[in-house]
Amino acid sequence: MRYFSSQPLWRYLTVIMIALIAGWSVYTLENQRQQSRFSTDVEKQRHALSKAFSQLYELQLSAQLYLQQEGGPTRDKFHAFIDNHTQKRSGLDSVMWLPRVNRAELKQFAAQQGHYHPFPPLNNHACQWVMRGDTFPALYLSPKAAAEGYLGWRADAQCENTVTMERAYFKRQPVARLIHDEQGHGVRWFAAITARDGQLAGFLSTTLYFDTFLPTLWQDDTPAPDMGLIAREAFGHQQMFTTHSTQALQKWRNTHSPDITIPIAGSEEGLVVRFTHLRGLHTGLLYGVLVGLLVLSLGLSVLASFWSYANRLSLAQHLVNKQTRQLTHQAQHDSLTGLANRAALDNALEGALQQVSAQYSEHFTLLFIDLDRFKVVNDSLGHVTGDKLLKQVAKRLNQSVSGERVFRFGGDEFIILLKADSSLALAQTKAKHLLQALSTPYKVDEHMINLSASIGIASVNKANASVTDIIQQADIAMYHAKQTRDRLAIFQPAMLAKVQQRFIVEQDLKKGLAQQQFHLMFQPIFDGEQETLSHAEALLRWQHPTLGRISPAEFIPIAEETGYIIELGDWVLEQVADVLDNWHTRFPANQCPSITVNVSAKQCQSATFADDVASLIARHQFAPQCLGLEMTETALLEHSETVGRNLRQLHALGIKLYLDDFGTGYSSLSLLRQYPFSVIKMDRSFIMDIDQPNGKAAPLCRGMIAMAHAVGLTVVAEGVETKQQLCWLRQHQCDYLQGYVLSRPIERTALEDWLLPQSNQRMVLVHG
Secondary structure: OHHHHHOOHHHHHHHHHHHHHHHHHHHHHHHHHHHHHHHHHHHHHHHHHHHHHHHHHHHHHHHHHHHHHOOOOOHHHHHHHHHHHOOOOOOEEEEEEEEOEEHHHHHHHHHHHOOOOOEOOOOOOOOOOOOOOEEOEOOEEOHHHHHOOOOOEEHHHOHHHHHHHHHHHHHOOOEEEEEEEOOEEEEEEEEEEEOOOOOEEEEEEEEEEHHHHHHHHHOOOOOEOOEEEEEEEOOOOOEEEEOOOHHHHOOOOOEEOOOEEEEOOOOOOEEEEEEEEOOOOOHHHHHHHHHHHHHHHHOOHHHHHHHHHHHHHHHHHHHHHHHHHHHHHHHHEOOOOOOEOHHHHHHHHHHHHHHHHOOOOOOEEEEEEEEOOHHHHHHHHOHHHHHHHHHHHHHHHHHHOOOOEEEEEEOOEEEEEOOOOOOHHHHHHHHHHHHHHHOOOEEEOOEEEOOOEEEEEEEEOOOOOOHHHHHHHHHHHHHHHHHHOOOEEEOOHHHHHHHHHHHHHHHHHHHHHHOOOEEEEEEEEEEOOOOOEEEEEEEEEEEEOOOEEEOHHHHHHHHHHHOOHHHHHHHHHHHHHHHHHHHHHHOOHHHOOEEEEEOOHHHHOOOOHHHHHHHHHHHOOOOHHHEEEEEOHHHHOOOHHHHHHHHHHHHHHOOEEEEEEEOOOOOHHHHHHHOOOOEEEEOHHHHOOOOOOOOOHHHHHHHHHHHHHHOOOEEEEEOOOOHHHHHHHHHOOOOEEEOOOOOOOEOHHHHHHHHOOOOOOOOHHHHO
């Protein structure tokens, strides 16, 4: 006591003031916290209610579009759609199909259904609406509606329903109305379903009651353990739903939200809801009193208060740190597969390079994996199935290379970084194991999917290599494996040179044509019987200023891929037309040979190709019979309608059509029947072995020649390389011969020398 009495009054006043300030601060902050949490919960519940009504409206709209496209529902289509688009516990009371039935034919309609009794019975009184001559009994029902006896219920028996149905019919959109009946308060939507001829087929009706729908939405009787709700009509005072009694909601310590209007999609009506925070004890006041008493009694309440807030700050800091760790993890990992991502790969490669630089390791190896034809899965089964498949692939990769780091590089590409100093032999062994594991069929939902992969291997032992270079090497090796169909390849410097050259070729294609780097060569084709020059095939050549002569086998596929083949093909046709024009004026008609031009798939499949060729002929003087067009089977397999139209127009112009590489495809005979070809060119793969006494090439060639002659076609043998082949082909009446044994491709001037009167055009090598 002496201690207390010796203390000055201002200290007591200070303690009391601190206690009051602390108590008031705690009281205010606690109220703000609870109010903030309540406001957040109110916004969540408002959003959930709005979203639920919108989803139900979208369900009704989707069902309307689906059933209209199907020309009206059948029982199976109705149940299949409802089962697929509603959950088992959706809170819906009923989903019904109400077909349009003439009132006079209702009995006959009911008799056709069997055990079907529409109710209420028809009477002379019908609601005044546009469809009053018809009635709409429930025919197909959701399982719950069927259990509750809705089968046969006539929606038009209630005039309130007919008003909504009439609006739905004229608006061609689902329309809703609030309902009040013996089952309670709720919402009913009607969507008009029309047949393909625009006539009304019936209505789709969806009904919910708030007493069952809202608890199902919340998965409880209330939105939250300490939250109540009361809902009433937006344009009236009728109470539609409440979670508690009025007395429980109006207690003095409760907090209420402002009135919130929840629109009901498809209706001009809505709900006005008010949420109530159901408080037990007034925690803010209680905390304040306790803090004040502690300050007064112990003199340490202020420190206790600061400790309490410091503890809350510590918790907040803990949450921040946890969130930071999660964000860091997300920044380094792929959200779909859970594998490390590209950023993590860059860090790992930088670390591996530092290990090599510090001589902690001599080298490291990575595998670049690409799934073959994965785009087909996405295009045919959808991206959701594709994502599920990628998850399974990632799981297999982790299981197959335990202890190694697996990264998702992007799309359907993955990278595995092997442990330091792993040998190439070990890398190949692991790659083969991966190929085997990835090729095992995958079960995704109801689909069994077969998949293969291509793997590129790159080993790095230079500390000055960049991350980009390392990945590029593995990527190039993978591309090489995919191109060669070997499925596995180790990076070699020659691969990089090839890729770089391909890039140069691709970039210089268009420039090469503008700078006149392309020119034509001509390979003579001889008449097998007369031994004279018959015609020539125009061959495109490219003399690059730095790369030298580039083979057509190299630049033609690139031109096909880039689409530049169209421009190249047009240039070739224009050059050949100029040559033919020149010959037309210089040589007699019987000495002027025709020229054949190879046509690409993209040209054949162009809708304007035949018109372009016709325009070319119209601009020049040569006869159309002097121009021949060669095309392979692959050029004809796609866009068959467009290709057929082009070929028929070209044939009508008088142009000879050649089927090139005959016998190498699957549909060569079918193409002869389908398209107006005049000439077939036997592929060189048959010609090279015809002089083998026990081989199959000779009988096949005899058969092709005989078959062609039987249907009125002529035959060109290409790739004739030896005198024995030449003699065999002449002996078996092959019409035309082409090959190095007769003549290599020559310049235009050399070919023109053969056309001069004093020139001997005969096949001198036959007797040479």
